[in-house]
Amino acid sequence: MTTTENGHLLIKTDGQNPVSLPKTLDCGQAFRWRPLANDRWRPLANDRWRGIAGGRAVELEETAGGIVIFDTPQEETPFWRGYFDLDRDYTPIFKLGGENELLGEIFAAGRGIRLLNQAPFETICSFIISANNNIPRIKGIIERLCRLCGRHIGGDDYDFPTPEALCSLTVEDLAPIRAGFRAKYILDAARKAASGEVSPEALRSMSTEEARQLVMTIKGVGPKVADCALLFGAGHISCFPRDVWIKRAMETLFPEGLPEKTLPFAGIVQQYIFDYIRNLKNIN
DNA sequence: AGCCAGGGTCTGC
């Protein structure tokens, strides 16, 4: 399903499952992507994006018929298809927009949003850092954390640290990343992951409730952070993280709760609602 | 200055 041209990888998409890079990479589910033309307030569809995932630094562009991943071998196709959730067909989800007018409007407005399947330990830590924080600062803290103790990938790029690299550090060691009260929580996550007490990779194969209870034994992980970790980092798409934005959105848009048919993939619907409510805020 | 940001912990009832 892919072709290479000049060492670049083309991940093909279609009209049923389109991908919007700005909507997918800049909607608060991942924190390591930035538009290269970042002098503008809001990213554009034709921006080139640079970021780190799967232990590699890459640049991406939207193109007619898919996403171009520059300087990337064809063997990485399965990883990137999985990362952009392209092995899942969203058609049954979008179909529910035909039964609910508001849902249909939200899906249309968010066309191209994909749920990103991210590394579980990185996702747990990223959303620990997200607590009572804003997205630009979350990105800054994560960037400084990677530079502090993440593997040097090359150039100016550093991977997200492993639990082992983190768990030998102290709160004082983490002072330079300016994570505030969250530093001790990051270390608790690293310690529990390194000891096997909470295996981030095992969360995927557990039941959603079981995984939720387990990940919440990490300090700094409550219901909302747990849902984000399970949704973005462990494939539990029924999780529905309730942050301040979603709470406000649900009060005005769905006071009776989500339509029942959407509940099995509520997490994906949640991303569309999050995008919808934040765009309303930006216009006003 | 005060409020808010993709919340959670801890205490006290």
Add this chain to the structure above:
DNA sequence: GCAGACCATGGC
């Protein structure tokens, strides 16, 4: 079980 104080930091 549930409200309220508190938590670091930075932008507006």
